Amino acid sequence: MNYLTRAFALHVYFKAHFKCVFFSFWFVVLCLGYCQPVLSQITGYPPVSAKKTGIANPRSPDPLINYTWAKPGANDGLESYQLQPVSWTLSNPASFNMGEFKKNRVIEVNGSGDVRFDFGQTNAGWLEFDSPDLSGKVEMTVSEYNQPPDYFSSYPTKTLAPKKHGNTYRLELNPDLYEGVRFGWIRVRSFAKNWHITGVRLICQIKPTNYKGSFSCSDTMLTRIWYTGAYTVKLNLLKDYLGAILMNRGDRFSWTGDAHPAQAASMVAFGNYDFVKKNIAYTSTQSNGIKSYALYWVLSLIDYYKYTGDTATVKTYIDNACEKLDDAYKIFGTNPNLEFYGWDERLGAGFEHPNIPEPQNAYKMLSIRAWKEFSAAMGVYGRTDLRDKYNHYATEKIAATRKDAGWYGSFGLHAGADAVTTGLLNPAEEKAIYENSFTDRVNRISYSPFNQYFVIQAFALLNKYDDALSSIRDLWGGQVKYGGTTFFEDYRPSWNAAVGKNGQVPANQCGFTSLCHPWGAGVTKWLSEEVLGIKPTSPGFATFDILPHLGRTLPNVAGKTPTLRGDISASFNITTGQCAFSVPAGTVGRIGIPKAEKKIGSIKVNGVLIWDGTYHPVKGFGGASEDSQFVYLNGVQPGTYKMVAEYSGATPRYAESAEYYAAKYFGIDSTTKGDWGGVHGKDGYVLCNYNGNGNDKTSLPAYVSNVEYYKVKGNGRPNSVVWQSNTTDHRAPAPDSANSMSRTAACLYAMDADQIGFTFTSTITIKGTHDYKISLYFLDWDKKGRKIAVEMFDAATSKLIAPVKLVNNSVNGAYLTYAYNKSVKFRINLVRGDNPVLSGIFFDPIIANVKNKKTTNVK
Template sequence: MSKIVRCITQIPTISRSIFVKFSGMLLIAIVTIPCLSLHAQINVYPHITAKPTGKRVIHSPDPLVSYRWAAPRASDNMETYILKPVKISGSKSFDMKNYRSNDRIAVNGMGDIRFDFGRVSAAWVEFDSSDLEGEVEMSISEYDQIPVYATNYPKRTLKPVKRGNTYRLELNPQLYEGVRFGWIHVRSFSRPWNISGIRLVCQIRPTNYNGSFNCSDTMLTRIWYTGAYTVKLNLLQDHFGAILMNRGDRISWTGDAHPAQAASMVAFGNYDFVKQNLVHTSTQSNGIRSYALYWVLSLLDYYRYTGDTATLESYIDNVIAKLDDAYKVYGTNPDLLFFGWDERLGAGFEHPNLPEPQNGYKMLSIRAWKEFASAMNQLDRKDLFDKYARYAEEKMQAIRKDEAWYRSYGLHASADAVNTGYLTAQEQHAVFKQSFTNRVNRISYSPFNQYFVIQAFSAMHQYDDGLDAIRDLWGGQIKYGGTTFFENYRPSWNAIIAKNGAVPSNQCGFTSLCHPWGAGVTKWLSEEILGIKPTSPGFESFQIMPHLGRTLTYVSGAVPTLKGEISASFNLLSGKCSFSVPAGTKGTIGIPKVEKRIKALHVNDVLFWDGNYHSIEGISGAYEDDEFVYLKDVQPGVYNLQVQYGGVTPKHSVLPEVFPATYIGKDYSTGGNWGGTYGKDGYELCNYDGDGKHRQRLPDYISSINYYKIFGNNLPLNKTWRINTTDKRALAPSSANGFPRNAACIYSEDQDQIGYTFTSTINIKEPKRYRVTLYFLDWDGKGRKLAVEAFDAQTSELVAPVQVIEHCENGAYITFEYNRSIKFRINPIRGLTPVLSGIFFDATQ
């Protein structure tokens, strides 16, 4: 829970509003300070003290990207600003013709009106009215529909609290939620009245954009700033938290915080806040073994960026305990509890101890031992260097006793293996070909886990493919309409979900559209594409090695350090480059060749390189390899370069998306009369005979059908809507399509959110091409809209694009064709519970 900074009670409402045009929206420069009730302590913060003195960035979703605070600190109080809607839509009961001129909407009857504030914010919604009559409710959402949850979860539609003439939706004492859309619902009406001052009151921690990024691909630029904005929104407490809607984990999870802290350092340079979060989470792993190791990596990240030796030394015993515990359980297949939401990692808390996450944990341990050993070497702690270097090398040597050790590794374990830094060029080539060349399945369901995947891309020098994966995962979220990065995402969502539409819930429960663990890409772009990273603690020495690959022609940006800003710019078309080296540091700079040759290089108008080094002040020497011309020991100063290139950079070919299963289609017309159309080879009618008894006649090529739902006895729940019915929507008892029928299903309940979904696994005896059809029925008219995911049952790789079933009040079939065992995950999008009523098997046509 957030620290209560200021609690005001019984203070009259004070409103002063100055409207400023900003990026297509209205930003109120002075916030309304509402009076508060005696009945609850509510956080109320002062108006922002920042000024728009920085550079405007059109590719940033942050309305305050150009605002600068004077020396912000981690101890600063929260502040507020206000956003006005960028788009309003409502029924005929709302007269909006005068809204632009006088900020008023006339209410002439019952109905709903929706406000789009243009971006997700950490905020609450409120409006003013001096003449409101009747009953109203308000709603909020991150997407363009009102969230629908079961009765045992906090509502997102409630009656607003009246504060004088202000009506505010108060969902918790902290007020804020992740909000982009807001609604006012007029539930009763007696006479006309007026809405005025509809606004989103946004909370923010003083944070400056001291870092920057820009490149020739505007999508990548947007991705960098979207990641930074996502982190900034989640700095609302005294640690890296979350503005999750309808979720109870508003805490700093040690693992989640790792990429968030990484992004925060390159975007904001708020090192004191990162240090504070390390303190806050130093004894927390939330029972998740990998998270304890991510905390170690976070501490080492912080040390590399700040050179804060005292903080590192103060946690040596803490780190030793974590690393020794990993060594103790290494090879015992310990209970990991969680390794990631991706199906291949056990779908979160469902099956966390599969071989893939266990292999990933081994490699994560080796990486943590090795990187800590390196840090101890820098501190002249030879005892600890020797101990943990030995741990890492010992386990890696044991793994290599099997020359083909990596063949059983999937994407995530392979990425963790690459990130140890131990793989030979031959091993990297084999791992890349095996796990990183499938465009569909080199994307993790979790942007958190994908951070380690893109680290592996760069470690293998596969930058073009790494950028393609970034465009698919993070760029796809922006194409969906996202202004922050999500907890989970699949690129195929965009083909089945309208822009800013409701997204699938899944094994994590209700999907968050603003989750800071997805922001690691921001640091990766700064370190790997712009190329700025420390080579000794605190940037006492650093490198700038830009990797533009075959798709980029320009990159520029800056990274804030405690020694000053390091900036760089590289333009391959004009040959103009520049960089700055702050006092107290020195750099090694690589001028990118991008598969061309550098014929001549001038520094500050003086010839520096023409195949040979020519002495120049501030640079001790130069050399080249296939990738760069390197400038050695560059001293503090500003350097402008002109590069003369020869040759042509080859074009890059993007891999196609290939799914091994075939999606055949949907059928909304057959209803329960499946005989003659489906199930000619066999079938299973779910819970048809009650009490979980499925009526079945399986084909000879099917060995079993298994169901799974986390919690309880790990089986979906059973529901019989009606027995002995003549309703044609109910599945017929046999292929004769006779009567009477039973209307039944299996389903999952969202009693703990992560029990909000279930799987059905169909096992075949040997490879054979066949068709499988699922039947869904929204018998009780709950407005169910479901997402169907199809995986290979053995590898858990996605084998078909995600599909949506909706409007299935009269029943709906969906058919796939595959040649191996297949697993389906049924996820709710709308409606209270996901359901499944039947499975049918047919020969291919």
């Protein structure tokens, strides 16, 4: 009998025999005092050795944000802590008496049904409860969102009968026990007699890690984004490497490319350089067959060198890095098999179409960037031979590329971003790439937060900080508004309106979407380096800049970055003029006092005038200068400084662009059923698999040249099924526009080993341009509870042209209707149920008043 059960037994005894009101207090004390020691005996994870220090930061989702370990290190094992639910929901209120739960964590079970517990944030943990008298059949479930997952059998289930350990019942989903958990369920499947739950908890694992960096600004959303990125990485600091705890696809280990932005965020948030070094070693010999990932590893090594100045480690990996860089040179221009560049449709949708022009162009630019940055690092390191070699690679290939005057004309968002981050473009090239791909508020966002890290790096190099912050608020801020407490593997802002707060998000070409993926945390480093402005200019911060970029939307920013020489802190307020910063021993800084399009009349340091248009010598400073963005204080020596800048004028307002979708969405028709004649298909139709064996019945309009489908490997069609032929059920599509009988209920559906049944595409090719309406018919004929998400893209550019829409119920059939004037591709994604299906495509003329109509903020 465990301590919780003993405590409950004593509670019941004393309450029944002595009417002892105060005993519930001692029951809680027993629970809290004895739970963790028992836990460590069972799991091998000792309780956290950290001490609580100060007040929790309300902008952080981390429940241990204000806990500090004495000397955390890379070789520390995992530790554990427990969380209580912050709220709960009952499927059948009569089955659960929750009256005692808030006070003493006791639930009386009176019948069957589910209790859903919300633990407030995503955690790496496992769910368990105690009961001294359980009867009947019970199952348990965990999820990242507010519904139980219903994945295919090819993924490990998230619902199982619990394992019994004394009177503790634990959901054990894998040998490590922990899983990604925000919500947990106790599901009473059968009921025999009343019984009691005497405690519910989530046991969480964590790697000892302290927050040494910080960030805050006038936009609390950006502050939350910084801490959410840090927490995402912290959850994924596994015992020996930086992995992905919530990805249950057999890849719970460190991917070298994924690790690049994760390690970057880890350094600015935690300063855990020893662990980053360990992960660089772990990933040094792997690229997972992905060419770009090998180059991201080189960029990670350069990042680590810049932040630490660790020449010994760099020396160890020089040959390794050269081998990767030389391979990129060898295959430059050959259109190599890239395998993967990102999940974004424009990058080939992951492994579906990996070698289309956009990722090939992006890879070329990434190669040039890697050569150039490695050349610079080797120059500082002292290997002038390698400096010259890789500088030659970079300049040779960019010169060869420029032989085509319009070389960047076909570049999309990702190739354009990788081109800008080479640092080798001239102003005309930068301007053209910006105008081509970076001004569309919808399509300047990548489907993968991983790839967006490189896009916001490009924004910074283009000096478009307001646009960068707008895209950050849309992409990462949108995840927070959804209810996310960690960052996702994939995300589209229009999901929020479709799925609701903490709702189940669409699956896609990568399978189910992880809501805790550290590859999405690069924004944390970007905010520290570009908005707070702290960035090394020589290895190990021997010299560094603090150049805050507040743009037109941020009046203040503050924070610190940990270095091996000490913390560098800074704060700037362009409203009050109050500024402060620290320079640790052994470093020299350059500090930029931001103008923010105002004028700075004077600057005083610790009460002493240093600038009034000219420099006045002050001890600890080597000089001052200015340009349109900053007054620079140069050669700043170690110390702590307070400043007051006298501002005049006003910062202009930022005019944020509106969301614009090129296609028009008309809505969902859930009443027509299969009687489409007279309502849909006036120009033509496709009845999917109507003739069986994957053969459609078609009557295409003259302006449509082809309708095709695609699954992951090859150009084969999705699977198909005829549910029922010769039926009079009006849900089945009619065979013609007269709505004749008899009918066939049929569909195409996604289900193969590559996609794991989660997605397929349909591309409709239009001859030239022609205004038309198109309706997709979905039918959940066999009532499998299907929920389907639909994405609509321009077929030529793969740009998203309509918000993601959800078909929540198609038992009686449902039509989604859009208008467009060019070729289009639809991606049909599973949200819930067995698989996504498609039963028909219908074409109609478009009325004159919607031709070429621009629709903004389409919901």
